[in-house]
Amino acid sequence: MKPSEYAEYDATGLASLIRDGEVSEAEVHDAARAAIAAVDETLNAVVSGPWDAPLAYDATGVFAGIPFALKDFATHAAGVPTCFGSRLAGAGVVFPHDTELMSRFRAAGLATVALTTTPEFAFNGNTEPVAHGSTRNPWDPTRSAGGSSGGSAALVAARALPIAHATDGGGSIRIPASANGLVGLKPSRGRVSAGPDESEPLSGLGVEFGLTRSVRDCAALLDAVSGPAPGDKYVIRDPARPYLEELERNPGRLRIAIHTESWSGGRVDEEVSAAVTAVGAVLEGLGHHVTPDSPVFDWEQFLDANLPVWSVSLAKVIDALAAAFGITPGSEYLEATTLVCAEYGRGVTATQLGGALAVFNQISRAVGSFFTDYDLLLTPTLSAPPRLLGELDANDASLTPQQWMQKLLGVCSFTPLFNATGGPAISLPLGWTRSGLPIGVQLAAPMCDEGTLIAVARQLEQAMPWADRIPGVNACGR
Structure with a gap:
């Protein structure tokens, strides 16, 4: 199998070829390694790999033999060093066990061949860590691949991988999905286990899943990895049916706010607003009722609540790593905004953290009430098309913790609300600038209703197909 042939298929299509004996797993892995090598010289999306042989996987899984990559953060595989995008971790932390999600990736048959780039401790909407340099966007290498799952997104968009791991604490699945023209679902809190190392990452803001090019891959992956693990803090409502069945389900006439x-x-940006409006018109044409409306909440209060939650989490992991390595975390190990935010986090009191979580509870109640009147909410994913490299400089020593948080959430103001509420949201590549850059459009749903998101996403994928759009940096040989 040539890399150009491999690059034409999504994960479901490749898995079908392997099951039917039309191509061997070894041939697919060879093609994947060649495809990654072909694009990564430009993209700089790989931390480690592609390895000569993938990590062990279940050859009977739904994605048996499909090349896959882990983001260098959160989910980890036994024996594989994790660096968290930071110089502080040195050559990496080696865990003796898989996380629950890694075990499920293996059981699904995903063949992990590399680790992908992330900003330092995933604390940026861009992927330009000092430790590894800038990850570039395959649609325009002068622009950002987004973050914090930028490396995974760049490789999937460039057709070097059909599917890759991603995390989302404020939009880190949806932001790079928008920037790279991908499908990026943030599942409901508790849908995918964070065990055994975490009970609720980022005090409940953080979730993990993946990035794909097709809605069917998104649905199949969610079927494969969702569900609680023993000891999980959250055990939420099961889906009404397998997510793959949602692809063929008519969701009926939905009430959609725009x-x-x-x-x-x-x-x-005007092109972003126009793209969302155009999607609203398509949804109307599909029989849905689309009405201008929005949840009401205090943005400044929301912004203020995010800072202690993020900073406390940052301080916790930095202090644990520094103690393990016996070093004092300074500017030779950490970026400027990481340092000041971690220092801020060490000073946050239990009362202040509790107050921040109380704000999230208040906002969650307001958004929950909003979704008693609507089935979905349609918004932009990002306020602008992919930004130029360097616009979110985490090593800017002039920024205070408050200024850095304001800058981050100002860039991605549509995504973090659903980390606070815990509800699912998906970014779809439904818009394009006049210059050919992707524009993501976000759909959000009530808690636990990923099924409706997938059903409507499939409707939109058929009505406004994107599969034939390929970035300039690609493994297709075009």
Whole structure:
């Protein structure tokens, strides 16, 4: 199998070829390694790999033999060093066990061949860590691949991988999905286990899943990895049916709210707003009822609540790593905003952290009430098309913790609300700038209703197909 042939298939299509004996797993892995090598010289999306042989996987899984990559953060595989995108971790931390999600990736048959780049401790909407340099966007290498799952997104968009791991604490699946023209689902809190190392990452803001090019891959992956593990803090409602069945289900006439103005008060690019409006018109044409409306909440209060939650989490992991390595974390190990935010986090009191979580509870109640009137909410994913490299500089020593958080959430003001509420949200590549850059459009649903998101995403994929759009940096040989 040539890399150009391999690059034409999504994960489901490749798995079918392997099951039917049309191509061997070894041939697919060879093609994947060649495809990654072909694009990574430009993209700089790989931390480690592609390895000569993939990590062990179940040859009977739904994705048996499909090349896959782990983000260098959160989920880890036994014996594989994790660096968290930071110089502080040195050559990496080696865990003696798989996380629960890694075990499920293996059981699904995913063949892990590499680790992908992330900003330092996943604390950026861009992927340009000092430790590894800038990850570039395959649609325009002068632009950002987004973050914090930028490496995974760049490789999937460039057709070097059909599917890859991603995490989302404030939009880190959906942001790079938008920037790279991919499908990026943030599942409901508790849908995918964070065990055994975590009970609720980022005090409940953080979730893990993956990035794909097709809705069917997204649905199949969610079927494969969702569900609680023993000891999980959250055990949520099971789906009404397998997510793959949602692809063929008519969701009926849904009540969909549409909102294109940034909750932060910042400017939304005209092409982005127009793309969302166009999707709203398509949804109307599909029989849904689309109405301008939005949840109401205090943005400044929301912004203030995010800072202690993120900073406490950051301080916790930095102090644990520094103690393990016997070093004092300074600027030779950490980026400037990481340092000041971690220091801020060490000073947060239990009362202050509790107050931040109380704000999230208040906002969650308001958004939950909003979804008693609507089935879905349609918004931009990002306020602007992919940004130029360097616009989110985490090593800017002039920024205070408050300024860095304001800058981050100002760029991605549409995504973090659903980390706070815990509800699912998906970014779909439904818009394009005049210059050919992707524009992500976000759909959000009530808690536990990933099924409706997938059903409507499939409708939109058929009505506004994107599969034939390929970035300039690609493994297709075009």
